[in-house]
Amino acid sequence: MKKMTLGAFEEIVLLTVGALNENAYGVTIKVELESNLKKSISIGALYAALQRLEEKGWVNSRVGGITEKQGGRRKQYYDITKQGVLALHEVKAMRNELFHRLPATKIQWLKS
Amino acid sequence: MGTQRSKNAPPKLGEKILESFCSYDFLSTALWDLGEIHALNLKQKGKLSADIRYMRDVLGVIYHLYFKGKSQYTPNRIAMLKNNFIISFRNFKKDKVYSLINTIGLTMGLSAFILISLFVNHELSYDKFHDDYESIHRLSHKRNASMGSFEFARTIPISIAPTLSQSIPEIESFSRVGLKGETIIKYGDKMFYETGGRYVEDSFFEFFNFPLVSGTTEGVLDDPEAILITESMAKKYFNDRNPLGEVLTLNKKDLHKVVAVLKDPPQNTQLQFEYLLSLPALEKRLTGAWLRHPGYTYLKINPDQIGKVFTKIDEVKNQSFPASFSDSTAISRGLEPSYFNLQPLADIHLNSRIESEISVTGDIRYIYIFSAVGLVILIIASVNYTNAAMARSIKRAKEVGVRKAIGASQGALVKLYLSETFLYVLISLGLSVLLMAWVLPFFNQLTDKQLSLVDMSPSFALLISGIILVISILSGIYPAIYLSKISTVGALKGKTPKSGGNRLKKVLITFQFLIAQTLIIVTVILQSQLSFLQNKDIGYDREQLIYIPTKGELKKNYGAFKNEINALPNVVSSAYTMNLLGDGTMTAYPLNHFEGLEDEGDKNLWTNYYGTTENFIQTMGMKLLEGGDFKDGSDRGFIINEALVRKLGWENPIGKVIKPQPYGTTVQPPYPIIGVLKDFNDQSLKSEIKPMMMAISADSLVNDYLVARLRPENIRSTVAAIGEIWDKQVGDRPFDFTFYDDAFNKQYNAELRQGKLFWIFASLAIGISILGIMGLSSFMVEQRMKEFSIRKVLGASLKQLMMIVNKGFFWPIILSFLVAAPLAYYWARDQWLQSFVYRIDIQPWYFALAILGTLLLTLLTVSYHSFKLKKANPTRYLGSD
Numbered sequence: 001m002k003k004m005t006l007g008a009f010e011e012i013v014l015l016t017v018g019a020l021n022e023n024a025y026g027v028t029i030k031v032e033l034e035s036n037l038k039k040s041i042s043i044g045a046l047y048a049a050l051q052r053l054e055e056k057g058w059v060n061s062r063v064g065g066i067t068e069k070q071g072g073r074r075k076q077y078y079d080i081t082k083q084g085v086l087a088l089h090e091v092k093a094m095r096n097e098l099f100h101r102l103p104a105t106k107i108q109w110l111k112s
Numbered sequence: 113m114g115t116q117r118s119k120n121a122p123p124k125l126g127e128k129i130l131e132s133f134c135s136y137d138f139l140s141t142a143l144w145d146l147g148e149i150h151a152l153n154l155k156q157k158g159k160l161s162a163d164i165r166y167m168r169d170v171l172g173v174i175y176h177l178y179f180k181g182k183s184q185y186t187p188n189r190i191a192m193l194k195n196n197f198i199i200s201f202r203n204f205k206k207d208k209v210y211s212l213i214n215t216i217g218l219t220m221g222l223s224a225f226i227l228i229s230l231f232v233n234h235e236l237s238y239d240k241f242h243d244d245y246e247s248i249h250r251l252s253h254k255r256n257a258s259m260g261s262f263e264f265a266r267t268i269p270i271s272i273a274p275t276l277s278q279s280i281p282e283i284e285s286f287s288r289v290g291l292k293g294e295t296i297i298k299y300g301d302k303m304f305y306e307t308g309g310r311y312v313e314d315s316f317f318e319f320f321n322f323p324l325v326s327g328t329t330e331g332v333l334d335d336p337e338a339i340l341i342t343e344s345m346a347k348k349y350f351n352d353r354n355p356l357g358e359v360l361t362l363n364k365k366d367l368h369k370v371v372a373v374l375k376d377p378p379q380n381t382q383l384q385f386e387y388l389l390s391l392p393a394l395e396k397r398l399t400g401a402w403l404r405h406p407g408y409t410y411l412k413i414n415p416d417q418i419g420k421v422f423t424k425i426d427e428v429k430n431q432s433f434p435a436s437f438s439d440s441t442a443i444s445r446g447l448e449p450s451y452f453n454l455q456p457l458a459d460i461h462l463n464s465r466i467e468s469e470i471s472v473t474g475d476i477r478y479i480y481i482f483s484a485v486g487l488v489i490l491i492i493a494s495v496n497y498t499n500a501a502m503a504r505s506i507k508r509a510k511e512v513g514v515r516k517a518i519g520a521s522q523g524a525l526v527k528l529y530l531s532e533t534f535l536y537v538l539i540s541l542g543l544s545v546l547l548m549a550w551v552l553p554f555f556n557q558l559t560d561k562q563l564s565l566v567d568m569s570p571s572f573a574l575l576i577s578g579i580i581l582v583i584s585i586l587s588g589i590y591p592a593i594y595l596s597k598i599s600t601v602g603a604l605k606g607k608t609p610k611s612g613g614n615r616l617k618k619v620l621i622t623f624q625f626l627i628a629q630t631l632i633i634v635t636v637i638l639q640s641q642l643s644f645l646q647n648k649d650i651g652y653d654r655e656q657l658i659y660i661p662t663k664g665e666l667k668k669n670y671g672a673f674k675n676e677i678n679a680l681p682n683v684v685s686s687a688y689t690m691n692l693l694g695d696g697t698m699t700a701y702p703l704n705h706f707e708g709l710e711d712e713g714d715k716n717l718w719t720n721y722y723g724t725t726e727n728f729i730q731t732m733g734m735k736l737l738e739g740g741d742f743k744d745g746s747d748r749g750f751i752i753n754e755a756l757v758r759k760l761g762w763e764n765p766i767g768k769v770i771k772p773q774p775y776g777t778t779v780q781p782p783y784p785i786i787g788v789l790k791d792f793n794d795q796s797l798k799s800e801i802k803p804m805m806m807a808i809s810a811d812s813l814v815n816d817y818l819v820a821r822l823r824p825e826n827i828r829s830t831v832a833a834i835g836e837i838w839d840k841q842v843g844d845r846p847f848d849f850t851f852y853d854d855a856f857n858k859q860y861n862a863e864l865r866q867g868k869l870f871w872i873f874a875s876l877a878i879g880i881s882i883l884g885i886m887g888l889s890s891f892m893v894e895q896r897m898k899e900f901s902i903r904k905v906l907g908a909s910l911k912q913l914m915m916i917v918n919k920g921f922f923w924p925i926i927l928s929f930l931v932a933a934p935l936a937y938y939w940a941r942d943q944w945l946q947s948f949v950y951r952i953d954i955q956p957w958y959f960a961l962a963i964l965g966t967l968l969l970t971l972l973t974v975s976y977h978s979f980k981l982k983k984a985n986p987t988r989y990l991g992s993d
Contacts, residue, residue: 026144027152030145030149044172073147
């Protein structure tokens with residue numbers, strides 16, 4: 001099986017899903033993403049990313065909020081899975097490792 | 113869902129779109145989320161903004177679903193459609209020749225159709241952009257004289273409109289337009305001839321929509337010194353400078369201040385202009401109640417009242433107009449009474465065929481012809497598609513069998529093959545739009561229009577797409593049904609249903625040949641007539657002949673001007689004249705002015721009168737049949753043309769006497785006829801040669817135009833040298849000249865253009881038909897491969913096999929020719945050639961060309977295909993049984 005990669009947008013979506021914990025569905029994820037990225041996100045792009053994440057097994061979805069009033073509509077909640085957290089961790093570890101290898105003189109820039 | 117939709121619900125259309133593109137699971141999720149976002153936006157940004165965002169999100173969701181996401185979230189029917197397209201694409205790639213023929217045919221057909229639609233749509237759009245165009249009517253006057261009756265769009269005195277509108281309350285308002293003749297306009301060192309001057313009044317801008325760019329139109333048309341110019345004229349004289357307030361000098365003396373700049377009139381209006389002047393000021397300058405100054409009169413009348421107004425105009429004409437207009441005057445002269453006509457503004461461009469129109473008109477007949485040709489081309493292309501698809505059905509039979517065996521319904525199969533047709537149409541449409549970008553500039557040059565795909569109105573684009581959709585369904589439906597009907601078992605064995613398909617195929621091919629042959633015959637007739645006109649001997653030599661308008665410009669320099677021009681090495685000869693060919697003054701001579709003719713009271717003979725000077729006949733290259741040329745400018749006598757001799761019925765015209773028209777009270781002595789000229793066409797070949805008489809004067813009296821014959825060498829430098837002489841002798845006026853052959857060809861521009869267009873589209877149609885025949889012959893060969901293989905095994909030669917294939921095409925060609933020949937013949941004779949006085953006889957070889965050409969072309973295409981038979985290995989086709 002080929003190695004599953006975590007794209008930049010997928011990563012931030014996955015993080016957001018994890019951060020929102022119990023309350024991660026389309027709208028909340030979109031709002032959260034927009035406030036963090038400070039730009040507008042297409043809901044279609046978000047769905048596509050969530051679908052890919054679900055396929056890779058990094059998020060699970062469950063259905064909730066079915067009400068008579070909503071006329072058959074429902075919220076689809078997403079939860080991050082263990083694999084998802086591992087994948088995030090792996091990416092983060094790699095980043096950290098690379099970041100720490102930056103020359104000390106350049107790290108200095110952060111302090112000034 | 114049953115619940116009442118609140119006003120704040122998301123747009124229904126968006127939900128519908130989502131419903132049809134998403135599977136149930138996903139749909140409900142998307143609906144929830146989008147609904148919540150919509151509610152949020154509703155509070156923050158308002159209803160409209162929220163709705164727009166909602167629609168944008170809907171499209172975004174679908175886009176990402178189909179191109180970035182997973183098909184499991186899409187409903188089945190969409191997935192099936194997607195699969196259908198994939199299958200179609202694979203088939204497309206599999207049989208490249210077939211796909212190419214189909215695509216090329218459809219692309220050509222669609223392109224031609226779209227081009228013609230653009231053209232026709234533009235022609236139909238004339239003067240429909242004015243707000244109130246439906247109630248604007250143009251007044252014309254039909255007058256009768258002994259020489260015939262003419263309807264004039266212009267010769268109404270401009271004072272007629274106020275009189276009419278005072279007496280007839282149904283006329284809501286009027287607006288008059290007068291023409292300003294050729295004018296020299298000067299600004300600084302810039303000086304040009306302008307022909308686009310119009311006199312208009314305030315109501316002009318109420319009637320017609322010509323938007324203002326800068327300045328004002330309020331009340332300025334009462335100011336005799338105001339001038340309103342178009343943007344392009346402003347650019348020509350003032351470049352980037354602000355034109356408002358600048359002063360232009362007209363005809364060297366009249367100063368006019370620019371008060372407004374208007375947008376250039378669009379192409380689709382009859383009321384073209386470059387600058388506007390005050391009509392009321394002109395009216396004041398010309399005194400007298402019934403001015404002879406002609407103008408165009410536009411009246412605003414409710415279309416329902418037209419009949420009423422029409423009769424009222426007739427009453428007013430008899431009561432309030434001068435006696436010369438009244439019915440009783442006409443009747444006392446033995447003539448039909450004259451009457452006024454009203455024409456809706458938007459009808460004028462295509463439906464008016466009267467004299468002195470304000471600008472060149474189109475011809476509704478050509479619109480019909482081109483629409484028909486456009487539709488025919490589209491139909492040929494779709495017939496091709498049907499035929500080719502039928503041809504392919506044999507190859508597809510196995511596929512159908514398998515699909516049916518695993519449970520495809522007939523409906524699903526029809527859908528599959530229709531979607532394939534649709535794919536072809538879509539690809540071809542895309543290609544033709546690309547092609548259009550490349551072809552349109554040429555087409556615009558040819559038609560002298562500025563058509564573009566971008567300017568298409570939405571309703572027009574919708575109509576075009578609608579027609580294309582219908583055509584693609586029509587061309588795909590039969591093959592689709594045909595294929596889906598194949599029995600499962602038969603299909604798996606590779607059998608196709610026998611009857612039905614064959615008859616349709618024969619009908620379609622006969623139809624195609626019918627169109628192709630009709631078009632060939634009509635094209636040949638059109639081209640022959642047009643080249644006949646261009647090459648006809650018109651009685652004078654129009655090559656290397658120029659004329660220069662000199663009226664009133666030469667003062668005392670006429671002699672020096674002419675002598676210097678004659679001294680140029682490449683000028684053969686030159687002469688002054690009062691009239692150019694075509695504008696000889698028509699003069700009515702009482703009959704008793706011609707020797708030997710009885711006076712019949714009021715009756716006159718109309719002839720054209722030419723005032724010329726020495727060497728005119730020689731310079732023009734006209735031929736004298738009898739008698740001789742004038743000796744010099746003081747020679748008294750007439751040279752007349754054959755037409756006048758015929759009219760007078762004189763056996764021996766030389767020496768007979770004509771009394772010149774009395775000029776004022778001076779009675780002039782009669783002059784003898786000294787020569788007879790071979791008839792020359794001084795007007796369009798669409799009209800007959802009129803009687804003409806020519807007299808000679810001294811250069812000092814007649815110097816309105818100079819005609820000069822040049823040697824064919826270095827024409828450019830000769831003309832430049834004449835220009836220098838002009839600058840020396842005249843100076844304060846731009847040099848202007850015209851070649852006679854250009855002026856001549858200009859008369860036929862419209863015809864030549866239509867001829868060329870027709871030729872192009874006819875060749876296109878014929879080309880597409882040939883493509884179709886190629887497809888069909890491959891179909892026939894393919895279908896009968898088994899039969900041919902048996903024949904081959906039994907010893908049939910290639911020649912015999914080819915005969916069999918060709919025979920299938922022979923009878924349809926003959927049959928369609930029998931219909932095409934009379935169809936084309938009667939159309940050309942009764943509809944088109946009618947409008948020419950000088951016309952060709954329709955020759956038998958036109959028809960022979962059509963049928964032989966079709967036979968030959970078919971033979972070649974079919975034989976090329978049946979050549980496959982030679983290489984074919986019979987065992988391959990016989991093996992399966």
